[in-house]
Amino acid sequence: MKLPNYVNGQWIEGAGAGEPLIDPVTGDELANVSSQGVNFEAALAFARAHGGTALRRLTYAQRAELLSKVSDVLAANRDEYFRLSLLNLGANQADASFDVDGALYTMKYYSKIGRALAEGNMLKEGALVPLSKSNAFVGQHFLMPTKGAAVFINAFNFPAWGLCEKAAPALLSGVPIVVKPASPTAWLTHRMVEDIVKADILPPGAISIICGSARDLLGHVREEDIISFTGSADTAARIRSHANVLRRSVRMNIEADSINSAILGPDCTPGTDLFDLLAKEVVREMTLKAGQKCTTIRRVLVPRQQVKAFGDAVAARLSSVKVGNPRNADMKVGPVVNKAQQSSCLEGLAKLKEECEVLFGGDKNFQPIDADPQKSAFVQPALLSCKKGLDAKYVHDVEVFGPVATLVAYDGLEELIAIMRRGLGSLVASVFSNDASFARDTILGIGDLHGRLLVVDSNVAGQYTGHGNVVPSCLHGGPGRAGGGEELAGLRALLLYHRRFVVQGPANYIAELSESCVETAPLYS
Numbered sequence: 139m140k141l142p143n144y145v146n147g148q149w150i151e152g153a154g155a156g157e158p159l160i161d162p163v164t165g166d167e168l169a170n171v172s173s174q175g176v177n178f179e180a181a182l183a184f185a186r187a188h189g190g191t192a193l194r195r196l197t198y199a200q201r202a203e204l205l206s207k208v209s210d211v212l213a214a215n216r217d218e219y220f221r222l223s224l225l226n227l228g229a230n231q232a233d234a235s236f237d238v239d240g241a242l243y244t245m246k247y248y249s250k251i252g253r254a255l256a257e258g259n260m261l262k263e264g265a266l267v268p269l270s271k272s273n274a275f276v277g278q279h280f281l282m283p284t285k286g287a288a289v290f291i292n293a294f295n296f297p298a299w300g301l302c303e304k305a306a307p308a309l310l311s312g313v314p315i316v317v318k319p320a321s322p323t324a325w326l327t328h329r330m331v332e333d334i335v336k337a338d339i340l341p342p343g344a345i346s347i348i349c350g351s352a353r354d355l356l357g358h359v360r361e362e363d364i365i366s367f368t369g370s371a372d373t374a375a376r377i378r379s380h381a382n383v384l385r386r387s388v389r390m391n392i393e394a395d396s397i398n399s400a401i402l403g404p405d406c407t408p409g410t411d412l413f414d415l416l417a418k419e420v421v422r423e424m425t426l427k428a429g430q431k432c433t434t435i436r437r438v439l440v441p442r443q444q445v446k447a448f449g450d451a452v453a454a455r456l457s458s459v460k461v462g463n464p465r466n467a468d469m470k471v472g473p474v475v476n477k478a479q480q481s482s483c484l485e486g487l488a489k490l491k492e493e494c495e496v497l498f499g500g501d502k503n504f505q506p507i508d509a510d511p512q513k514s515a516f517v518q519p520a521l522l523s524c525k526k527g528l529d530a531k532y533v534h535d536v537e538v539f540g541p542v543a544t545l546v547a548y549d550g551l552e553e554l555i556a557i558m559r560r561g562l563g564s565l566v567a568s569v570f571s572n573d574a575s576f577a578r579d580t581i582l583g584i585g586d587l588h589g590r591l592l593v594v595d596s597n598v599a600g601q602y603t604g605h606g607n608v609v610p611s612c613l614h615g616g617p618g619r620a621g622g623g624e625e626l627a628g629l630r631a632l633l634l635y636h637r638r639f640v641v642q643g644p645a646n647y648i649a650e651l652s653e654s655c656v657e658t659a660p661l662y663s
Protein backbone atom coordinates (compact mmCIF):
# COMPACT_ATOMS: atom_id res chain seq x y z
CA MET A 139 0.00 0.00 0.00
CA LYS A 140 1.38 3.39 -1.00
CA LEU A 141 0.07 6.31 1.06
CA PRO A 142 -0.99 9.04 -1.39
CA ASN A 143 -0.17 12.72 -1.03
CA TYR A 144 -3.06 15.20 -0.71
CA VAL A 145 -2.29 18.44 -2.55
CA ASN A 146 -4.32 20.83 -4.74
CA GLY A 147 -7.43 19.29 -3.19
CA GLN A 148 -6.60 15.88 -4.74
CA TRP A 149 -5.07 12.58 -3.67
CA ILE A 150 -1.93 11.89 -5.72
CA GLU A 151 0.17 8.76 -5.53
CA GLY A 152 3.92 9.44 -5.60
CA ALA A 153 6.06 7.74 -8.22
CA GLY A 154 8.68 5.04 -7.74
CA ALA A 155 9.07 2.28 -5.18
CA GLY A 156 8.76 4.61 -2.18
CA GLU A 157 10.24 4.35 1.31
CA PRO A 158 8.92 1.55 3.49
CA LEU A 159 7.08 1.95 6.79
CA ILE A 160 8.03 -0.91 9.09
CA ASP A 161 6.43 -2.67 12.05
CA PRO A 162 9.23 -2.27 14.64
CA VAL A 163 8.28 -5.54 16.38
CA THR A 164 8.07 -7.92 13.43
CA GLY A 165 10.14 -6.03 10.86
CA ASP A 166 7.27 -6.42 8.34
CA GLU A 167 6.67 -3.71 5.75
CA LEU A 168 3.30 -2.05 6.40
CA ALA A 169 3.08 0.58 3.66
CA ASN A 170 5.33 2.92 1.75
CA VAL A 171 5.51 6.59 0.97
CA SER A 172 6.69 8.61 -1.99
CA SER A 173 6.44 12.28 -2.88
CA GLN A 174 8.17 11.81 -6.23
CA GLY A 175 6.37 13.64 -9.03
CA VAL A 176 4.34 15.87 -6.71
CA ASN A 177 4.58 19.52 -7.75
CA PHE A 178 5.31 21.33 -4.48
CA GLU A 179 5.30 24.78 -6.05
CA ALA A 180 1.74 24.25 -7.29
CA ALA A 181 0.69 22.67 -3.99
CA LEU A 182 1.84 25.69 -1.98
CA ALA A 183 0.27 28.10 -4.48
CA PHE A 184 -3.06 26.26 -4.20
CA ALA A 185 -2.94 26.29 -0.41
CA ARG A 186 -2.26 30.03 -0.32
CA ALA A 187 -4.77 31.01 -3.01
CA HIS A 188 -7.67 28.72 -2.09
CA GLY A 189 -7.18 27.51 1.48
CA GLY A 190 -5.83 30.76 2.89
CA THR A 191 -8.35 32.98 1.14
CA ALA A 192 -11.31 30.87 2.28
CA LEU A 193 -10.07 30.58 5.87
CA ARG A 194 -9.47 34.31 6.17
CA ARG A 195 -13.04 35.05 5.07
CA LEU A 196 -14.09 33.50 8.37
CA THR A 197 -13.78 35.08 11.80
CA TYR A 198 -11.69 33.59 14.59
CA ALA A 199 -14.87 32.29 16.22
CA GLN A 200 -15.98 30.58 12.99
CA ARG A 201 -12.58 28.96 12.61
CA ALA A 202 -12.75 27.82 16.24
CA GLU A 203 -16.01 26.12 15.26
CA LEU A 204 -14.18 24.32 12.42
CA LEU A 205 -11.58 23.09 14.92
CA SER A 206 -14.38 21.79 17.09
CA LYS A 207 -15.73 19.73 14.17
CA VAL A 208 -12.21 18.49 13.32
CA SER A 209 -11.76 17.48 16.92
CA ASP A 210 -15.05 15.50 16.87
CA VAL A 211 -13.99 13.66 13.71
CA LEU A 212 -10.61 12.76 15.20
CA ALA A 213 -12.21 11.63 18.46
CA ALA A 214 -14.59 9.35 16.53
CA ASN A 215 -11.60 7.58 14.94
CA ARG A 216 -9.49 7.29 18.10
CA ASP A 217 -9.46 3.47 18.12
CA GLU A 218 -8.03 3.36 14.60
CA TYR A 219 -5.26 5.77 15.61
CA PHE A 220 -4.34 3.46 18.50
CA ARG A 221 -4.24 0.53 16.07
CA LEU A 222 -1.88 2.37 13.70
CA SER A 223 0.28 3.50 16.64
CA LEU A 224 0.73 -0.11 17.66
CA LEU A 225 1.54 -1.26 14.13
CA ASN A 226 3.85 1.51 12.97
CA LEU A 227 5.36 2.79 16.24
CA GLY A 228 5.21 -0.32 18.40
CA ALA A 229 3.21 1.78 20.87
CA ASN A 230 1.46 0.15 23.82
CA GLN A 231 -1.78 1.71 25.14
CA ALA A 232 0.01 4.26 27.33
CA ASP A 233 2.40 5.26 24.53
CA ALA A 234 -0.41 5.62 22.00
CA SER A 235 -2.51 7.58 24.46
CA PHE A 236 0.31 10.05 25.07
CA ASP A 237 0.42 10.91 21.36
CA VAL A 238 -3.18 10.40 20.23
CA ASP A 239 -5.07 11.65 23.29
CA GLY A 240 -2.59 14.51 23.56
CA ALA A 241 -3.48 15.40 19.97
CA LEU A 242 -7.24 15.22 20.53
CA TYR A 243 -7.02 17.24 23.73
CA THR A 244 -4.93 19.95 22.07
CA MET A 245 -7.30 20.30 19.11
CA LYS A 246 -10.31 20.49 21.46
CA TYR A 247 -8.52 22.97 23.70
CA TYR A 248 -7.89 25.40 20.81
CA SER A 249 -11.46 25.04 19.57
CA LYS A 250 -12.58 26.24 23.00
CA ILE A 251 -10.13 29.03 23.71
CA GLY A 252 -10.37 30.28 20.11
CA ARG A 253 -13.90 31.47 20.82
CA ALA A 254 -12.46 34.16 23.09
CA LEU A 255 -11.33 35.97 19.92
CA ALA A 256 -14.94 36.41 18.86
CA GLU A 257 -15.98 37.76 15.49
CA GLY A 258 -12.86 39.63 14.38
CA ASN A 259 -10.59 39.07 11.36
CA MET A 260 -7.45 40.75 12.64
CA LEU A 261 -5.92 41.61 16.02
CA LYS A 262 -5.39 45.10 17.40
CA GLU A 263 -2.41 45.34 19.72
CA GLY A 264 -2.08 47.90 22.47
CA ALA A 265 -3.26 51.47 22.72
CA LEU A 266 -3.25 54.25 20.14
CA VAL A 267 0.14 55.92 19.86
CA PRO A 268 -0.16 59.74 19.79
CA LEU A 269 1.99 61.15 16.97
CA SER A 270 0.75 64.76 16.74
CA LYS A 271 -0.16 67.47 19.22
CA SER A 272 -3.86 67.39 18.36
CA ASN A 273 -3.97 63.57 18.30
CA ALA A 274 -5.44 63.72 14.79
CA PHE A 275 -2.44 61.78 13.50
CA VAL A 276 -1.90 58.56 15.46
CA GLY A 277 -0.36 55.09 15.25
CA GLN A 278 -1.89 51.71 15.98
CA HIS A 279 -0.22 48.29 15.99
CA PHE A 280 -2.07 45.37 14.39
CA LEU A 281 -1.46 41.65 13.96
CA MET A 282 -2.65 40.20 10.66
CA PRO A 283 -2.80 36.49 9.72
CA THR A 284 -0.14 35.85 7.10
CA LYS A 285 -1.41 35.23 3.57
CA GLY A 286 1.05 32.38 3.12
CA ALA A 287 0.93 28.69 3.98
CA ALA A 288 2.18 27.01 7.16
CA VAL A 289 4.62 24.25 6.25
CA PHE A 290 4.99 21.66 9.00
CA ILE A 291 7.98 19.34 8.87
CA ASN A 292 7.49 16.89 11.71
CA ALA A 293 9.45 14.32 13.72
CA PHE A 294 8.70 10.60 13.75
CA ASN A 295 7.88 10.29 17.42
CA PHE A 296 4.62 12.29 17.56
CA PRO A 297 2.69 11.68 14.33
CA ALA A 298 -0.64 12.64 15.94
CA TRP A 299 0.23 15.32 18.49
CA GLY A 300 2.83 16.84 16.18
CA LEU A 301 0.11 17.44 13.60
CA CYS A 302 -2.53 18.80 15.96
CA GLU A 303 -0.38 21.04 18.16
CA LYS A 304 0.73 22.90 15.03
CA ALA A 305 -2.48 22.66 12.98
CA ALA A 306 -4.82 24.04 15.65
CA PRO A 307 -3.18 27.49 16.09
CA ALA A 308 -2.42 27.83 12.36
CA LEU A 309 -5.99 27.08 11.24
CA LEU A 310 -7.41 29.22 14.03
CA SER A 311 -5.23 32.06 12.71
CA GLY A 312 -6.63 31.54 9.21
CA VAL A 313 -3.48 30.02 7.71
CA PRO A 314 -3.68 26.86 5.53
CA ILE A 315 -1.41 23.97 6.49
CA VAL A 316 0.87 21.70 4.48
CA VAL A 317 2.12 18.89 6.70
CA LYS A 318 5.09 16.67 5.91
CA PRO A 319 5.23 13.96 8.56
CA ALA A 320 8.46 12.04 9.12
CA SER A 321 8.54 9.20 6.61
CA PRO A 322 9.02 6.25 9.01
CA THR A 323 5.72 6.93 10.86
CA ALA A 324 3.69 8.90 8.30
CA TRP A 325 0.73 6.51 8.37
CA LEU A 326 -0.99 7.89 11.47
CA THR A 327 -0.72 11.53 10.34
CA HIS A 328 -1.92 10.44 6.91
CA ARG A 329 -4.95 8.72 8.39
CA MET A 330 -5.88 11.76 10.48
CA VAL A 331 -5.64 14.05 7.44
CA GLU A 332 -7.67 11.55 5.40
CA ASP A 333 -10.41 11.56 8.07
CA ILE A 334 -10.49 15.37 8.15
CA VAL A 335 -10.63 15.57 4.33
CA LYS A 336 -13.39 12.95 4.10
CA ALA A 337 -15.47 14.84 6.66
CA ASP A 338 -15.37 17.87 4.34
CA ILE A 339 -15.01 20.35 7.19
CA LEU A 340 -12.25 22.58 5.89
CA PRO A 341 -12.28 24.56 2.66
CA PRO A 342 -10.24 23.15 -0.27
CA GLY A 343 -6.53 23.94 0.15
CA ALA A 344 -6.77 24.43 3.92
CA ILE A 345 -5.04 21.11 4.59
CA SER A 346 -2.47 19.22 2.49
CA ILE A 347 -0.14 16.34 3.26
CA ILE A 348 3.13 15.33 1.66
CA CYS A 349 4.15 11.73 2.32
CA GLY A 350 7.81 10.93 1.74
CA SER A 351 10.81 13.14 1.12
CA ALA A 352 10.58 16.94 1.40
CA ARG A 353 12.69 17.05 -1.80
CA ASP A 354 12.66 20.63 -3.13
CA LEU A 355 9.81 21.86 -0.89
CA LEU A 356 11.94 24.55 0.78
CA GLY A 357 12.92 25.88 -2.61
CA HIS A 358 9.28 26.98 -3.12
CA VAL A 359 8.46 28.66 0.18
CA ARG A 360 7.87 32.40 -0.04
CA GLU A 361 8.10 35.49 2.16
CA GLU A 362 4.57 35.06 3.52
CA ASP A 363 4.95 31.35 4.41
CA ILE A 364 5.83 29.95 7.82
CA ILE A 365 8.01 26.89 8.38
CA SER A 366 7.40 25.01 11.59
CA PHE A 367 9.98 22.25 12.03
CA THR A 368 10.31 19.56 14.69
CA GLY A 369 13.20 17.13 14.53
CA SER A 370 16.91 16.77 15.06
CA ALA A 371 19.36 19.65 15.44
CA ASP A 372 21.22 18.50 12.31
CA THR A 373 18.15 18.72 10.07
CA ALA A 374 17.19 22.00 11.73
CA ALA A 375 20.57 23.45 10.75
CA ARG A 376 20.03 22.37 7.14
CA ILE A 377 16.57 23.96 7.03
CA ARG A 378 17.72 27.21 8.64
CA SER A 379 20.55 27.59 6.16
CA HIS A 380 18.55 26.72 3.03
CA ALA A 381 19.37 29.36 0.39
CA ASN A 382 15.76 30.16 -0.53
CA VAL A 383 14.71 30.31 3.13
CA LEU A 384 17.57 32.71 3.89
CA ARG A 385 17.05 34.87 0.82
CA ARG A 386 13.35 35.38 1.52
CA SER A 387 13.68 35.63 5.33
CA VAL A 388 11.00 32.99 5.70
CA ARG A 389 9.78 32.93 9.29
CA MET A 390 10.40 29.64 11.01
CA ASN A 391 9.91 27.94 14.32
CA ILE A 392 12.37 25.21 15.23
CA GLU A 393 11.76 22.55 17.87
CA ALA A 394 14.93 20.46 17.96
CA ASP A 395 16.49 17.90 20.26
CA SER A 396 17.16 18.62 23.89
CA ILE A 397 19.08 17.28 26.86
CA ASN A 398 16.38 17.67 29.52
CA SER A 399 17.14 17.34 33.22
CA ALA A 400 15.56 16.64 36.57
CA ILE A 401 17.10 17.78 39.84
CA LEU A 402 16.85 16.07 43.20
CA GLY A 403 17.08 18.81 45.85
CA PRO A 404 19.62 18.48 48.71
CA ASP A 405 16.71 18.13 51.17
CA CYS A 406 15.35 15.02 49.42
CA THR A 407 17.16 12.28 51.29
CA PRO A 408 16.31 8.57 50.98
CA GLY A 409 12.97 7.80 52.63
CA THR A 410 11.44 11.20 51.79
CA ASP A 411 8.41 11.35 49.54
CA LEU A 412 10.15 13.49 46.90
CA PHE A 413 13.10 11.08 46.68
CA ASP A 414 10.67 8.27 45.84
CA LEU A 415 8.56 10.47 43.59
CA LEU A 416 11.50 11.49 41.42
CA ALA A 417 12.72 7.87 41.19
CA LYS A 418 9.24 6.97 39.90
CA GLU A 419 9.20 9.94 37.52
CA VAL A 420 12.60 9.01 36.06
CA VAL A 421 11.39 5.47 35.35
CA ARG A 422 8.17 6.76 33.81
CA GLU A 423 10.14 9.11 31.59
CA MET A 424 12.57 6.39 30.49
CA THR A 425 9.87 3.85 29.71
CA LEU A 426 6.96 5.85 28.23
CA LYS A 427 7.25 5.74 24.41
CA ALA A 428 10.53 3.88 25.06
CA GLY A 429 12.10 7.23 25.92
CA GLN A 430 11.29 8.72 22.50
CA LYS A 431 9.87 12.01 23.74
CA CYS A 432 11.56 15.32 23.06
CA THR A 433 10.94 16.21 26.72
CA THR A 434 12.25 12.96 28.25
CA ILE A 435 14.62 13.31 31.21
CA ARG A 436 18.15 12.57 29.96
CA ARG A 437 20.19 13.82 32.95
CA VAL A 438 19.23 13.46 36.61
CA LEU A 439 21.21 15.80 38.84
CA VAL A 440 21.62 14.18 42.26
CA PRO A 441 23.51 15.40 45.38
CA ARG A 442 26.75 13.39 45.39
CA GLN A 443 26.04 11.68 48.72
CA GLN A 444 22.68 10.38 47.38
CA VAL A 445 23.83 9.01 44.02
CA LYS A 446 24.23 5.43 45.25
CA ALA A 447 20.85 5.33 47.01
CA PHE A 448 19.03 7.06 44.17
CA GLY A 449 20.63 4.80 41.57
CA ASP A 450 19.56 1.75 43.60
CA ALA A 451 15.98 3.08 43.83
CA VAL A 452 15.69 3.68 40.08
CA ALA A 453 17.40 0.40 39.19
CA ALA A 454 15.06 -1.53 41.52
CA ARG A 455 12.05 -0.09 39.73
CA LEU A 456 13.56 -0.73 36.30
CA SER A 457 14.25 -4.36 37.15
CA SER A 458 10.53 -5.11 37.35
CA VAL A 459 9.69 -3.34 34.07
CA LYS A 460 8.81 -5.73 31.25
CA VAL A 461 10.26 -4.92 27.84
CA GLY A 462 8.72 -6.62 24.83
CA ASN A 463 5.96 -6.97 22.27
CA PRO A 464 3.34 -4.25 22.93
CA ARG A 465 0.58 -6.64 21.76
CA ASN A 466 1.07 -8.24 25.17
CA ALA A 467 -0.67 -5.94 27.68
CA ASP A 468 1.92 -6.70 30.40
CA MET A 469 4.72 -5.06 28.44
CA LYS A 470 5.60 -1.64 29.78
CA VAL A 471 8.33 -0.78 27.25
CA GLY A 472 7.96 -1.29 23.51
CA PRO A 473 10.57 -0.97 20.76
CA VAL A 474 12.09 2.19 19.36
CA VAL A 475 10.69 3.05 15.98
CA ASN A 476 13.03 1.14 13.68
CA LYS A 477 16.42 -0.50 13.29
CA ALA A 478 18.07 2.81 12.34
CA GLN A 479 16.89 4.38 15.61
CA GLN A 480 17.98 1.29 17.51
CA SER A 481 21.51 1.61 16.04
CA SER A 482 21.56 5.31 16.78
CA CYS A 483 20.57 4.62 20.43
CA LEU A 484 23.24 1.94 20.83
CA GLU A 485 25.89 4.23 19.31
CA GLY A 486 24.90 7.03 21.68
CA LEU A 487 24.90 4.65 24.63
CA ALA A 488 28.42 3.48 23.75
CA LYS A 489 29.60 7.09 23.85
CA LEU A 490 27.96 7.69 27.23
CA LYS A 491 29.60 4.53 28.57
CA GLU A 492 33.01 6.04 27.78
CA GLU A 493 32.52 8.51 30.63
CA CYS A 494 29.84 6.85 32.77
CA GLU A 495 29.34 3.75 34.88
CA VAL A 496 26.42 1.47 33.99
CA LEU A 497 24.04 1.05 36.95
CA PHE A 498 21.38 -0.91 35.07
CA GLY A 499 20.72 -2.50 31.68
CA GLY A 500 21.96 -1.23 28.33
CA ASP A 501 22.85 -4.72 27.10
CA LYS A 502 22.79 -4.62 23.31
CA ASN A 503 22.24 -8.40 23.20
CA PHE A 504 19.28 -8.51 25.58
CA GLN A 505 16.21 -10.61 24.74
CA PRO A 506 12.89 -8.72 24.51
CA ILE A 507 9.82 -10.69 25.60
CA ASP A 508 7.79 -12.20 22.76
CA ALA A 509 9.84 -10.64 19.95
CA ASP A 510 12.69 -11.68 17.68
CA PRO A 511 15.77 -9.54 18.47
CA GLN A 512 16.97 -9.91 14.87
CA LYS A 513 13.80 -8.43 13.38
CA SER A 514 12.63 -6.07 16.14
CA ALA A 515 14.06 -2.73 17.31
CA PHE A 516 14.14 -2.91 21.11
CA VAL A 517 16.61 -1.11 23.35
CA GLN A 518 17.02 -2.35 26.90
CA PRO A 519 16.46 0.53 29.37
CA ALA A 520 19.78 1.78 30.71
CA LEU A 521 20.65 3.82 33.79
CA LEU A 522 24.13 5.31 33.92
CA SER A 523 26.06 7.32 36.47
CA CYS A 524 28.50 10.16 35.85
CA LYS A 525 30.68 11.20 38.80
CA LYS A 526 32.49 14.13 37.17
CA GLY A 527 29.73 16.14 35.53
CA LEU A 528 31.80 19.19 34.65
CA ASP A 529 34.52 17.10 32.98
CA ALA A 530 32.03 15.04 30.95
CA LYS A 531 31.21 15.81 27.33
CA TYR A 532 28.78 13.29 25.88
CA VAL A 533 26.41 13.38 28.87
CA HIS A 534 25.57 16.98 28.02
CA ASP A 535 25.77 16.57 24.30
CA VAL A 536 24.47 13.21 23.07
CA GLU A 537 20.69 12.82 23.05
CA VAL A 538 20.15 9.05 23.15
CA PHE A 539 16.59 8.99 21.80
CA GLY A 540 15.52 5.92 23.73
CA PRO A 541 15.07 4.56 27.29
CA VAL A 542 18.34 5.88 28.68
CA ALA A 543 19.06 8.29 31.55
CA THR A 544 22.24 9.33 33.35
CA LEU A 545 22.62 10.31 37.00
CA VAL A 546 25.06 13.21 37.35
CA ALA A 547 26.49 13.94 40.81
CA TYR A 548 26.62 17.55 42.02
CA ASP A 549 28.22 19.27 44.99
CA GLY A 550 26.34 22.44 45.89
CA LEU A 551 24.24 24.97 44.00
CA GLU A 552 27.05 26.58 42.02
CA GLU A 553 28.17 23.30 40.50
CA LEU A 554 24.57 22.23 39.91
CA ILE A 555 23.89 25.35 37.86
CA ALA A 556 27.17 25.02 35.94
CA ILE A 557 26.34 21.41 35.03
CA MET A 558 22.77 22.26 34.06
CA ARG A 559 23.96 25.03 31.75
CA ARG A 560 26.17 22.56 29.86
CA GLY A 561 22.92 21.36 28.19
CA LEU A 562 23.18 24.60 26.16
CA GLY A 563 19.43 25.18 26.04
CA SER A 564 16.69 22.67 26.83
CA LEU A 565 12.96 22.21 26.60
CA VAL A 566 12.38 21.38 30.25
CA ALA A 567 13.98 20.84 33.64
CA SER A 568 12.33 19.67 36.84
CA VAL A 569 13.24 20.59 40.39
CA PHE A 570 12.08 18.26 43.17
CA SER A 571 12.54 19.99 46.53
CA ASN A 572 10.72 21.22 49.60
CA ASP A 573 13.24 24.04 49.93
CA ALA A 574 11.69 27.08 48.25
CA SER A 575 14.91 29.10 48.34
CA PHE A 576 16.85 26.26 46.65
CA ALA A 577 14.16 26.09 43.96
CA ARG A 578 14.25 29.88 43.50
CA ASP A 579 18.07 30.02 43.24
CA THR A 580 18.03 27.14 40.76
CA ILE A 581 15.36 28.82 38.62
CA LEU A 582 17.32 32.08 38.65
CA GLY A 583 20.43 30.16 37.59
CA ILE A 584 18.94 28.23 34.65
CA GLY A 585 15.64 29.89 33.62
CA ASP A 586 17.17 31.69 30.62
CA LEU A 587 18.31 28.37 29.09
CA HIS A 588 15.01 26.50 29.50
CA GLY A 589 11.55 26.80 27.97
CA ARG A 590 9.75 25.19 30.89
CA LEU A 591 10.66 24.62 34.54
CA LEU A 592 8.59 22.21 36.60
CA VAL A 593 8.86 22.56 40.37
CA VAL A 594 7.49 19.84 42.63
CA ASP A 595 7.23 19.96 46.42
CA SER A 596 5.31 17.66 48.75
CA ASN A 597 2.19 19.81 48.55
CA VAL A 598 1.77 19.34 44.79
CA ALA A 599 3.09 15.78 44.65
CA GLY A 600 -0.35 14.41 43.78
CA GLN A 601 -1.29 17.20 41.38
CA TYR A 602 1.59 18.12 39.14
CA THR A 603 1.28 17.55 35.39
CA GLY A 604 4.45 15.48 34.86
CA HIS A 605 7.94 16.31 33.63
CA GLY A 606 7.39 15.12 30.06
CA ASN A 607 3.80 16.30 29.60
CA VAL A 608 3.35 19.27 27.33
CA VAL A 609 0.10 21.05 28.13
CA PRO A 610 -1.33 23.35 25.43
CA SER A 611 -1.93 26.19 27.90
CA CYS A 612 1.80 26.45 28.68
CA LEU A 613 4.87 27.17 26.58
CA HIS A 614 6.62 24.39 24.69
CA GLY A 615 10.02 25.03 23.15
CA GLY A 616 13.44 25.95 24.40
CA PRO A 617 16.40 28.18 23.57
CA GLY A 618 19.77 27.28 22.06
CA ARG A 619 20.21 23.63 21.27
CA ALA A 620 16.46 22.99 21.72
CA GLY A 621 15.93 25.08 18.59
CA GLY A 622 14.94 28.48 19.96
CA GLY A 623 11.29 27.86 19.13
CA GLU A 624 8.09 28.68 20.98
CA GLU A 625 4.86 26.72 20.56
CA LEU A 626 1.52 26.49 22.36
CA ALA A 627 1.17 28.69 25.49
CA GLY A 628 -2.54 29.06 24.75
CA LEU A 629 -3.46 31.75 22.23
CA ARG A 630 0.12 33.08 22.21
CA ALA A 631 0.69 30.31 19.64
CA LEU A 632 -1.22 32.44 17.12
CA LEU A 633 1.59 35.00 17.10
CA LEU A 634 3.71 32.74 14.87
CA TYR A 635 1.05 32.92 12.16
CA HIS A 636 0.40 36.68 12.40
CA ARG A 637 2.49 39.60 11.20
CA ARG A 638 2.78 42.72 13.32
CA PHE A 639 2.56 46.05 11.55
CA VAL A 640 1.77 49.59 12.55
CA VAL A 641 -0.51 52.00 10.73
CA GLN A 642 0.26 55.70 11.17
CA GLY A 643 -2.55 57.88 9.91
CA PRO A 644 -5.67 59.95 10.57
CA ALA A 645 -7.34 58.90 13.82
CA ASN A 646 -10.74 58.41 12.14
CA TYR A 647 -9.26 56.07 9.48
CA ILE A 648 -7.63 54.00 12.18
CA ALA A 649 -10.84 53.90 14.21
CA GLU A 650 -12.66 52.47 11.20
CA LEU A 651 -9.91 49.93 10.51
CA SER A 652 -10.04 48.85 14.15
CA GLU A 653 -13.75 48.05 14.05
CA SER A 654 -13.25 44.53 12.64
CA CYS A 655 -10.36 43.80 15.02
CA VAL A 656 -10.13 41.85 18.23
CA GLU A 657 -8.01 43.01 21.15
CA THR A 658 -4.89 40.91 21.78
CA ALA A 659 -5.61 40.69 25.52
CA PRO A 660 -7.00 37.10 25.28
CA LEU A 661 -3.61 36.03 23.89
CA TYR A 662 -2.00 36.77 27.23
CA SER A 663 -4.76 35.73 29.62
Ligand code: NAP
Binds near residue numbers: 373565621
Ligand atom coordinates in the same frame (compact mmCIF):
# COMPACT_ATOMS: atom_id res chain seq x y z
P1 NAP B 1 14.84 14.29 11.68
O1 NAP B 1 15.58 13.15 11.13
O2 NAP B 1 15.56 15.58 11.86
O3 NAP B 1 13.56 14.48 10.72
C1 NAP B 1 12.57 15.42 11.04
C2 NAP B 1 11.80 15.78 9.78
O4 NAP B 1 12.65 16.48 8.88
C3 NAP B 1 11.29 14.57 9.01
O5 NAP B 1 9.98 14.86 8.55
C4 NAP B 1 12.26 14.45 7.86
O6 NAP B 1 11.72 13.82 6.73
C5 NAP B 1 12.52 15.90 7.58
N1 NAP B 1 13.74 16.19 6.83
C6 NAP B 1 14.89 15.52 6.85
N2 NAP B 1 15.80 16.14 6.05
C7 NAP B 1 15.18 17.22 5.53
C8 NAP B 1 15.58 18.25 4.64
N3 NAP B 1 16.81 18.31 4.14
N4 NAP B 1 14.67 19.20 4.31
C9 NAP B 1 13.43 19.18 4.81
N5 NAP B 1 12.99 18.21 5.67
C10 NAP B 1 13.86 17.26 6.03
O7 NAP B 1 14.21 13.97 13.11
P2 NAP B 1 13.44 12.64 13.58
O8 NAP B 1 14.44 11.55 13.66
O9 NAP B 1 12.20 12.44 12.79
O10 NAP B 1 12.95 13.05 15.04
C11 NAP B 1 13.68 12.84 16.21
C12 NAP B 1 14.24 14.13 16.75
O11 NAP B 1 13.20 15.09 16.89
C13 NAP B 1 14.84 13.99 18.12
O12 NAP B 1 16.09 14.61 18.14
C14 NAP B 1 13.87 14.72 19.04
O13 NAP B 1 14.48 15.31 20.19
C15 NAP B 1 13.32 15.76 18.16
N6 NAP B 1 11.99 16.17 18.60
C16 NAP B 1 11.85 17.42 19.13
C17 NAP B 1 10.61 17.85 19.57
C18 NAP B 1 10.42 19.21 20.16
O14 NAP B 1 9.28 19.64 20.32
N7 NAP B 1 11.49 19.95 20.46
C19 NAP B 1 9.50 16.99 19.47
C20 NAP B 1 9.68 15.73 18.92
C21 NAP B 1 10.94 15.34 18.49
P3 NAP B 1 12.00 12.26 6.41
O15 NAP B 1 11.50 11.48 7.57
O16 NAP B 1 11.25 12.04 5.16
O17 NAP B 1 13.50 12.17 6.25
